[in-house]
Amino acid sequence: MKPQPEDNVYWSIQSCEFLAAMPYAIGLQSAANAFLSAGFATQFTVAVIILLSIILIISAFQKDAPDAPASLPGLSLFHITPFYKKRFDFLSWGIHATGQSIFQFKLLRNTVVVVSGESGRQAFFSAKGLDLTEGFKILSGAIPNVSGVTTDLQSRRIATIHKRVAAAQREGHLNILLPHLLEDSRRVMERWGTSGRFDPFEKIYETTIRALSCGEIADDHALVSRIKQLYDKLDVGTTPTSILMPWLPSWTMVNKLWSTKEIYDIIVAAVKQRQELLTRIGEGEKPQDTLQLLLDAGDDRMAVVGFIMGLLIAGARATGTSGSWLVTFLASHPEWARKARAEVEDLVAAHTNVRFPSPSTPVSWAPFATTQIAGSDSFSRSGNSGYGLSRPIRPTTLTTDLPSFVTSSGSPIVSTSPTSSIRAPTSPLASSPAIPSPTIPTAWSSRRQSYQSYPYHPQRRDSQSSTVTKNKRKRCNSGSGSDGDPSRRVGSRRGSVVVRKEPTPKEREERVGFPDSDGEKEFELEDRVIGGPVSLLGDGNGRRRRKDAITVSSKKTSSQPQGSAPSSPTTPSPASDTTIPASSPLPPLTSSPSPFIIPPSPPTPTTPPSISHALNQIPLNVWESPSSTPILDALIKETLRIAQPHTAMRRNVGPEFYIDGKRIETGDYVVYPFSDVHLDEDIYDNAGVWMPERWLSEEKEKVPGKDVPFGYVGWGAGKSMCLGTRLAKVELKLLIAMFVLGFDFGVVDKKGNPIRPGAGLAEADSELPSPNWNDILLCRPEKKFWLGYERRKGMEL
Numbered sequence: 001m002k003p004q005p006e007d008n009v010y011w012s013i014q015s016c017e018f019l020a021a022m023p024y025a026i027g028l029q030s031a032a033n034a035f036l037s038a039g040f041a042t043q044f045t046v047a048v049i050i051l052l053s054i055i056l057i058i059s060a061f062q063k064d065a066p067d068a069p070a071s072l073p074g075l076s077l078f079h080i081t082p083f084y085k086k087r088f089d090f091l092s093w094g095i096h097a098t099g100q101s102i103f104q105f106k107l108l109r110n111t112v113v114v115v116s117g118e119s120g121r122q123a124f125f126s127a128k129g130l131d132l133t134e135g136f137k138i139l140s141g142a143i144p145n146v147s148g149v150t151t152d153l154q155s156r157r158i159a160t161i162h163k164r165v166a167a168a169q170r171e172g173h174l175n176i177l178l179p180h181l182l183e184d185s186r187r188v189m190e191r192w193g194t195s196g197r198f199d200p201f202e203k204i205y206e207t208t209i210r211a212l213s214c215g216e217i218a219d220d221h222a223l224v225s226r227i228k229q230l231y232d233k234l235d236v237g238t239t240p241t242s243i244l245m246p247w248l249p250s251w252t253m254v255n256k257l258w259s260t261k262e263i264y265d266i267i268v269a270a271v272k273q274r275q276e277l278l279t280r281i282g283e284g285e286k287p288q289d290t291l292q293l294l295l296d297a298g299d300d301r302m303a304v305v306g307f308i309m310g311l312l313i314a315g316a317r318a319t320g321t322s323g324s325w326l327v328t329f330l331a332s333h334p335e336w337a338r339k340a341r342a343e344v345e346d347l348v349a350a351h352t353n354v355r356f357p358s359p360s361t362p363v364s365w366a367p368f369a370t371t372q373i374a375g376s377d378s379f380s381r382s383g384n385s386g387y388g389l390s391r392p393i394r395p396t397t398l399t400t401d402l403p404s405f406v407t408s409s410g411s412p413i414v415s416t417s418p419t420s421s422i423r424a425p426t427s428p429l430a431s432s433p434a435i436p437s438p439t440i441p442t443a444w445s446s447r448r449q450s451y452q453s454y455p456y457h458p459q460r461r462d463s464q465s466s467t468v469t470k471n472k473r474k475r476c477n478s479g480s481g482s483d484g485d486p487s488r489r490v491g492s493r494r495g496s497v498v499v500r501k502e503p504t505p506k507e508r509e510e511r512v513g514f515p516d517s518d519g520e521k522e523f524e525l526e527d528r529v530i531g532g533p534v535s536l537l538g539d540g541n542g543r544r545r546r547k548d549a550i551t552v553s554s555k556k557t558s559s560q561p562q563g564s565a566p567s568s569p570t571t572p573s574p575a576s577d578t579t580i581p582a583s584s585p586l587p588p589l590t591s592s593p594s595p596f597i598i599p600p601s602p603p604t605p606t607t608p609p610s611i612s613h614a615l616n617q618i619p620l621n622v623w624e625s626p627s628s629t630p631i632l633d634a635l636i637k638e639t640l641r642i643a644q645p646h647t648a649m650r651r652n653v654g655p656e657f658y659i660d661g662k663r664i665e666t667g668d669y670v671v672y673p674f675s676d677v678h679l680d681e682d683i684y685d686n687a688g689v690w691m692p693e694r695w696l697s698e699e700k701e702k703v704p705g706k707d708v709p710f711g712y713v714g715w716g717a718g719k720s721m722c723l724g725t726r727l728a729k730v731e732l733k734l735l736i737a738m739f740v741l742g743f744d745f746g747v748v749d750k751k752g753n754p755i756r757p758g759a760g761l762a763e764a765d766s767e768l769p770s771p772n773w774n775d776i777l778l779c780r781p782e783k784k785f786w787l788g789y790e791r792r793k794g795m796e797l
């Protein structure tokens with residue numbers, strides 16, 4: 001019987017025949033043949049593309065639920081690249097395109113909800129279900145991905161890491177770290193030579209490695225540079241494909257894997273090296289650094305490696321980036337560099353026995369009279385005037401301030417005599433080179449040696465310490481130093497006792513405040529070494545503390561507990577105090593063969609005091625006290641506001657909840673761009689302009705964002721505040737202090753010419769570096785720039 005058309009089976013067969021014939025009709029059969037005969041890589045790629053297309057088509061036809069955030073218009077495939085490559089522009093566009101403060105888009109199968117506005121921000125930072133670690137996993141690709149070591153960590157492991165981060169920032173540990181951080185900055189800056197130019201985004205990062213790792217890495221410059229390169233490769237390898245499809249064997253993915261492996265190997269080798277050292281020295285003195293802290297806490301090797309790998313990104317990279325921007329802003333705003341320099345000089349005057357000359361020392365900056373090279377960025381040019389410019393920062397659509405022109409001319413006039421007259425500077429920055437006292441001993445030179453005393457250092461000298469230490473102790477105990485003149489005070493600092501002529505009240509007054517760019521000042525100080533000891537005591541736990549600083553004067557001999565900074569943040573009175581505070585953290589000195597430290601050599605009376613030596617004497621609590629460092633604090637705060645392009649990323653681990661009436665499903669990713677609050681003109685006047693003064697207003701109500709919930713999020717907010725704030729702030733302050741005391745500097749173009757306003761104001765202005773919020777990690781401007789610098793005459797780093 002002939003099948004009838006109504007017969008379902010008949011029509012099914014007919015349909016099948018038709019479908020079977022169709023590929024021939026449209027050429028798909030030959031495509032299928034080509035696909036089957038292609039290699040695996042092609043087959044794989046084609047399969048992925050087909051799969052993605054299906055997902056995209058399906059998602060394009062999905063309708064938003066009534067209480068769901070508005071979806072971005074357009075095909076979601078086109079949202080992926082801008083989210084990673086032009087994030088600031090993309091998110092701003094999203095808000096305009098949807099007309100909503102909260103919207104969503106798709107990253108393949110992942111829903112990402114973007115939150116903005118005050119109430120959205122409040123909900124975002126307070127929501128219990130929003131998890132930072134889960135959010136970063138998929139949305140940020142810059143973290144080296146080693147499952148179980150840096151990613152996919154159990155919450156117990158994460159809690160342990162947080163505990164260790166806190167331990168690494170306790171006062172005792174920071175006190176130990178402080179001189180090492182200064183020494184790192186000194187070594188890095190010493191390598192720059194006396195003048196030249198450098199790319200801050202390449203060079204500043206090098207100073208931030210030690211605090212979160214160990215001497216084995218931080219003391220090896222080649223290794224530090226290599227790590228920087230490898231983390232840069234991770235950044236470059238962070239493409240949408242490598243983040244969203246990590247299983248796709250693309251070239252960037254392979255590169256990323258390779259870099260991750262190399263970083264891993266470097267850190268594993270350093271940890272192994274330390275463990276071998278510990279076996280060798282047995283009960284002997286252990287190194288005192290963050291790695292040791294982790295090992296002492298009983299963490300296994302993988303936990304230690306994970307900590308260092310992860311925090312070199314979360315911590316060292318963030319600190320390096322902020323440091324790079326800080327020096328860049330200072331280079332563009334000499335008036336602030338001057339203020340920072342004056343503040344640090346005041347700290348030195350108030351808390352140390354080192355006397356740099358009066359801030360009004362007459363030096364006109366003549367940069368680059370001699371040419372040296374920092375890294376490969378060499379250039380040569382003859383002497384010229386300094387840079388000076390207040391410049392606007394315009395992340396995208398932002399307002400500007402008016403540039404002000406400052407200039408300098410002439411050659412440096414540097415006195416080498418402690419009693420010479422000093423003329424006022426004409427350069428904005430070149431205000432106060434050191435007139436080194438030839439009689440203050442350099443405890444720092446001995447500290448430099450301490451770095452050679454690591455057991456793996458080729459020049460280690462183990463056994464020379466005890467006699468030196470004993471001899472010095474004897475000299476000190478003789479109580480020499482009192483010459484009966486009450487205006488002279490005597491202090492003991494690491495192997496020396498210094499007699500200093502007390503400055504008159506007028507002289508003291510002149511040292512305080514910002515340098516007077518026109519005024520003429522004279523200053524006279526006398527420093528005389530009369531010998532000196534340092535005694536150290538162990539604390540019974542294998543750690544040594546420097547014993548009391550010994551102070552001898554015509555009236556009294558006093559001692560002060562050592563090794564701990566005074567707990568009160570109040571600033572000790574400067575020279576009127578007869579005791580030189582002994583609270584600055586110094587590497588412990590001992591007669592035992594330490595793997596970390598060797599005792600100081602006898603003081604060399606002719607060596608000038610170095611900046612790092614001076615800064616090291618400033619107690620930790622002074623660095624941390626807002627009343628001691630208002631300028632440095634304002635600089636940091638403003639820099640984090642305007643040059644931190646962070647987008648906070650979270651995943652809702654459940655349950656679902658609402659933000660601004662819009663439902664956030666369990667599993668959704670939620671992001672909040674910091675630009676939403678930090679560039680908000682309603683909170684910050686001239687929000688796009690770098691203006692540290694906004695944080696210095698004496699009237700509380702004028703401090704921006706004071707009454708706005710989470711009005712400033714530079715260190716995070718809510719339950720995910722930055723856990724490294726304390727360390728990062730100290731690191732940044734030390735960095736600025738070293739830089740402004742050691743150098744005159746300014747922004748230069750590729751030919752090495754200072755970028756400054758003048759006849760061609762508009763061009764010069766457009767040349768100046770301005771944060772690029774589309775660069776999601778560094779905020780680095782698209783146009784390359786350099787900082788030109790010249791070492792200040794007479795200043796030892």
Ligand code: HEM
Pocket residue numbers: 132133165212311314315316318319320322640644646647648649713714715716717719720721722723724725727728
């Ligand atoms: C200038 C340097 C630094 C800046 C600007 C900075 C900024 C931030 C910000 C904004 C957050 C919150 C991120 C978010 O909400 O998505 C954060 C979190 C964090 N930071 Fe920092 N940070 C810096 C240095 C450091 C350092 C040195 C460490 C380590 C010692 C560190 C450890 C962390 C950790 C562990 C978190 C995650 C906290 C959590 O999981 O709740 N940071 N940081």
